[in-house]
Amino acid sequence: MAKSILIKQTKGTAQTPANQKTILKSIGLRGIGTSIYRKDTRALRGMLNCVRHFIEASQVESSPTARPKKKVSGSTGVKVN
Secondary structure, X not given: OOOEEEEEEXXXXXXXXXXXXXXXXXXXXXXXXXEEEEEOOHHHHHHHHHOOOOEEEEEXXXXXXXXXXXXXXXXXXXXXX
């Protein structure tokens, strides 16, 4: 299974540099208390290192919110005579 990282924002971004706000937005964090799962990559780790004073991060085995794939049926639901 692929490794994931659970990221939670614990502090606000008032009076912080614009680049750090941009990094938090690109990770997917929208404010204090928001949590998100992301795939563990080197790029993500670099971003987390830049904003480590705003977040708490923990490594998990896989994302528990992974959605099952939808089954695609052949019909479109439109009846044609």
